[in-house]
Amino acid sequence: MPEVWIPSLMRKLTDGQEKVVVGGNTLREVIENLDAQFPGIKDRVVYEDYRIAPGLAVAIDGVVTEEGLRTQIPPDSEVHFVTSIAGG
Amino acid sequence: MAVQQEDYLGITDYKVVGTRPVRHDGADKVTGRAIYGTDLNLPDMLHASVLRSPHAHARIKSIDTSKAEVLEGVRAVVTGQDLALNAEEQLADLGEEVVRVKDMCAAVLAREKVLYQGYPVAAVAATNVHIAEEALDLIEVEYEVLPHVLDVREAMKDDAPLVHEDQRTKSMGEQSENFSNVASHFRTELGDIEQGFAEADVIVEREFRTDMVHQGYIEPQNATVLWNADGVVTIWCSNQGAFGVRDQTARILGIPVSQIKVVPLEIGGGFGGKIKAYLEPIAALLSRKTGHPVKMIMSRTEVLQATGPTSGSWIRVKMGATKDGKLVAAESELAYEAGAFSGSPVGAGARNMLAPYIIPHVLVDGYDVVNNKPSSSAYRAPGTTNAAYAVETVVDELAEKLGVDPLEFRLSNSAKEGTRRADGPVNKRIGHEECVRAAVSSDHYQTALDGKYRGRGVASGFWGNGGGVSSAAASVNADGTINLVEGSTDIGGTRTSVAMQMAEVLGISEQQIRPQVGDTDSIGYTGVTGGSRTTFATGWAAYKCAQDIKEQMMARAAMLWEISEDDVEFDQGVFQSKSDPSKSITFKDLAAQLDSTGGPVMGRATAKPTGVGGAYAVAIVDVEVDPDTGKVDILRASIFQDAGKAIYPPYVEGQMQGGVAQAIGWALNEEYVYDEDGILRNSSLLDYRMPTCLDLPMIEAHIVEVPNPGHPYGVRGVGEVPIVPPTAAVANAIYDAIGLRLTELPMSPPRVLEAWWDKNGGNGSA
Numbered sequence: 137m138p139e140v141w142i143p144s145l146m147r148k149l150t151d152g153q154e155k156v157v158v159g160g161n162t163l164r165e166v167i168e169n170l171d172a173q174f175p176g177i178k179d180r181v182v183y184e185d186y187r188i189a190p191g192l193a194v195a196i197d198g199v200v201t202e203e204g205l206r207t208q209i210p211p212d213s214e215v216h217f218v219t220s221i222a223g224g
Numbered sequence: 225m226a227v228q229q230e231d232y233l234g235i236t237d238y239k240v241v242g243t244r245p246v247r248h249d250g251a252d253k254v255t256g257r258a259i260y261g262t263d264l265n266l267p268d269m270l271h272a273s274v275l276r277s278p279h280a281h282a283r284i285k286s287i288d289t290s291k292a293e294v295l296e297g298v299r300a301v302v303t304g305q306d307l308a309l310n311a312e313e314q315l316a317d318l319g320e321e322v323v324r325v326k327d328m329c330a331a332v333l334a335r336e337k338v339l340y341q342g343y344p345v346a347a348v349a350a351t352n353v354h355i356a357e358e359a360l361d362l363i364e365v366e367y368e369v370l371p372h373v374l375d376v377r378e379a380m381k382d383d384a385p386l387v388h389e390d391q392r393t394k395s396m397g398e399q400s401e402n403f404s405n406v407a408s409h410f411r412t413e414l415g416d417i418e419q420g421f422a423e424a425d426v427i428v429e430r431e432f433r434t435d436m437v438h439q440g441y442i443e444p445q446n447a448t449v450l451w452n453a454d455g456v457v458t459i460w461c462s463n464q465g466a467f468g469v470r471d472q473t474a475r476i477l478g479i480p481v482s483q484i485k486v487v488p489l490e491i492g493g494g495f496g497g498k499i500k501a502y503l504e505p506i507a508a509l510l511s512r513k514t515g516h517p518v519k520m521i522m523s524r525t526e527v528l529q530a531t532g533p534t535s536g537s538w539i540r541v542k543m544g545a546t547k548d549g550k551l552v553a554a555e556s557e558l559a560y561e562a563g564a565f566s567g568s569p570v571g572a573g574a575r576n577m578l579a580p581y582i583i584p585h586v587l588v589d590g591y592d593v594v595n596n597k598p599s600s601s602a603y604r605a606p607g608t609t610n611a612a613y614a615v616e617t618v619v620d621e622l623a624e625k626l627g628v629d630p631l632e633f634r635l636s637n638s639a640k641e642g643t644r645r646a647d648g649p650v651n652k653r654i655g656h657e658e659c660v661r662a663a664v665s666s667d668h669y670q671t672a673l674d675g676k677y678r679g680r681g682v683a684s685g686f687w688g689n690g691g692g693v694s695s696a697a698a699s700v701n702a703d704g705t706i707n708l709v710e711g712s713t714d715i716g717g718t719r720t721s722v723a724m725q726m727a728e729v730l731g732i733s734e735q736q737i738r739p740q741v742g743d744t745d746s747i748g749y750t751g752v753t754g755g756s757r758t759t760f761a762t763g764w765a766a767y768k769c770a771q772d773i774k775e776q777m778m779a780r781a782a783m784l785w786e787i788s789e790d791d792v793e794f795d796q797g798v799f800q801s802k803s804d805p806s807k808s809i810t811f812k813d814l815a816a817q818l819d820s821t822g823g824p825v826m827g828r829a830t831a832k833p834t835g836v837g838g839a840y841a842v843a844i845v846d847v848e849v850d851p852d853t854g855k856v857d858i859l860r861a862s863i864f865q866d867a868g869k870a871i872y873p874p875y876v877e878g879q880m881q882g883g884v885a886q887a888i889g890w891a892l893n894e895e896y897v898y899d900e901d902g903i904l905r906n907s908s909l910l911d912y913r914m915p916t917c918l919d920l921p922m923i924e925a926h927i928v929e930v931p932n933p934g935h936p937y938g939v940r941g942v943g944e945v946p947i948v949p950p951t952a953a954v955a956n957a958i959y960d961a962i963g964l965r966l967t968e969l970p971m972s973p974p975r976v977l978e979a980w981w982d983k984n985g986g987n988g989s990a
Contacts, residue, residue: 146397190322221576224944
């Protein structure tokens with residue numbers, strides 16, 4: 137199952153856990169399953185139930201996804217929430 | 225000179241990629257025929273100018289435009305009250321950020337407050353620009369001047385004047401109770417920072433400051449807009465993304481995107497500063513009021529005062545290493561000036577600053593801070609040059625304390641494929657080691673630098689590059705040429721680098737491709753030319769478009785020969801029957817047969833590639849410091865950069881040299897100088913000191929090629945990373961020359977001289 141790395145500013149929601157293994161085939165499923173386990177996480181990383189929160193990006197196995205919540209999550213992948221970056 | 229590390233996908237015999245042909249836009253550019261925004265003149269066109277705030281922070285009590293409106297020649301006046309009155313609380317999803325439409329409108333023309341000197345307050349359209357400017361003097365604005373804040377650290381204090389009275393701090397989705405100029409705070413944490421420093425034998429900690437600097441594009445912002453009687457708005461402008469202008473203008477004016485057509489003209493530089501729509505919505509409003517096309521051109525002073533420079537910053541960096549030369553801990557705080565509205569590039573700085581290294585224990589805090597300066601915009605590797613300046617100075621000092629060669633220290637701690645980045649994810653195939661090795665073995669590094677007050681510095685840097693959405697469409701002509709339309713504004717020669725990828729697929733010369741940049745009604749949605757994404761993503765669209773053409777042409781060959789499509793193969797521009805090799809025809813000859821085999825062939829493709837490959841660079845800089853004046857001369861500068869695969873090496877080298885030139889200006893002279901009233905005191909290129917050719921040696925560009933597995937030809941993107949390492953390399957070179965660690969940019973003559981006097985006393989004689 138995917139391993140989600142929890143940003144340090146959100147770890148009070150996961151009782152200090154830095155990584156959480158959670159099921160889900162898409163990013164939306166992973167976040168909803170995470171939220172079921174640790175209520176409040178979804179509100180922090182999802183904007184109005186349709187997109188990743190502004191300012192955040194999600195890296196799946198080192199690659200920042202541009203497919204948003206519908207991104208397919210391979211089993212045993214690493215999921216990171218990182219700050220989003222815009223170029224010049 | 226290219227240092228090629230490996231071939232990609234077994235391609236060893238590129239026919240077009242990697243060559244140095246004549247660029248498609250060359251003749252128009254060198255003969256002055258290329259059409260820029262200021263060249264455009266339409267019948268019955270009006271000219272407009274903008275009234276700007278004389279105050280750094282003030283509330284607008286009233287605006288009286290009546291005297292301006294009756295001046296002979298004036299046709300219309302607009303203020304913030306003309307903008308999107310029905311869009312007060314709407315939100316606009318701009319991809320990487322969701323912003324209030326109210327804020328977008330307020331940034332274009334003030335509604336309630338002005339937030340920096342130069343803030344747009346009103347605009348006048350007249351029969352000529354002189355009348356428009358005269359009319360500005362007749363507009364009476366009553367201000368209530370408010371306390372302002374310019375310094376980023378001052379702005380973070382609880383008792384600082386608030387730029388926005390309703391702004392709270394967001395921390396990874398959580399909102400503070402108190403109002404603050406700190407728009408957002410984030411933290412990156414890896415390992416155990418206390419354990420990391422406990423393991424360190426050598427620790428260096430320093431604080432750094434950098435000032436706002438401008439991109440310095442030569443062509444000022446300009447726009448011409450016609451709001452036609454049928455409701456269609458046509459915009460001719462100089463911008464890095466026609467679709468971005470269309471979307472922003474539609475949001476601000478509250479009209480559908482289908483009502484707007486943006487025609488991109490040639491662009492005289494952007495570097496990230498020509499993404500926002502500053503003038504287009506104003507010119508549109510004036511055109512709607514008058515029924516005439518309206519043209520606006522910023523003066524240089526307006527460009528400096530009121531477009532988006534990159535953030536000034538305060539950065540603290542603490543790093544530790546073991547006595548055997550291994551980095552074990554890095555801690556940093558970064559506070560970036562966003563200017564009037566949130567959105568500084570502090571996130572990019574924080575994520576990229578430690579990317580060249582393997583560091584097991586990391587703690588990074590970033591703060592996006594608003595203040596009474598112009599709203600910051602992207603600038604070439606946004607936010608990362610500031611951060612690299614801080615980190616690479618500290619890395620240099622650690623190497624010195626450990627008695628290790630600075631490049632060897634970087635090599636022994638280098639990030640590589642499979643190692644974990646400081647911000648969490650694991651690296652894909654990257655090329656930092658290869659860049660460092662190329663630098664170590666270079667003539668520059670192997671040639672001793674002698675002489676008093678001379679020194680050499682090195683530094684590394686990283687930029688993640690961008691992907692995004694691109695579109696391409698092409699039609700095959702009967703003479704075997706192809707008309708290619710793409711959606712990316714051509715900055716730095718991307719027409720050619722995109723066309724070359726199409727030519728490579730089709731086995732034809734790039735001169736047989738005629739690339740054009742389409743308007744927003746002529747090509748599919750394409751993201752901004754920024755993030756070093758165009759040769760990567762639009763090139764990929766052209767690659768896919770060429771594959772589409774190839775498939776269609778193979779079908780035509782099958783029809784011509786009355787054989788199965790499966791029996792046709794294609795190689796190096798020649799179609800051939802697999803079962804009967806005597807049946808063979810070139811791309812050009814087959815193109816002549818299209819009418820008799822079903823009609824025209826058109827290809828089209830969109831691309832939203834995910835295989836973005838980040839890029840590294842290493843800089844070596846030699847300087848000579850004049851201890852009498854503090855002036856620093858650049859004696860020699862080299863840049864070693866992983867391009868993935870250089871599609872058109874001359875453009876890659878040009879990007880590398882341009883990035884280094886801008887970094888040297890940033891390092892030595894460029895800065896926004898505000899007085900205590902918040903007035904910008906150097907808003908001309910006479911006083912805002914950019915480097916000229918007389919300040920720079922020929923910059924030696926060394927392309928390193930570690931192909932990106934995420935692109936058909938291994939492209940990584942090259943436009944931004946060369947600006948990242950040189951500022952630190954200059955700082956390290958100054959230290960090597962005179963023994964002073966300078967921790968504030970720019971390292972201008974007064975700062976160098978003061979530091980020299982502080983060190984040596986009195987007049988600094990040594």
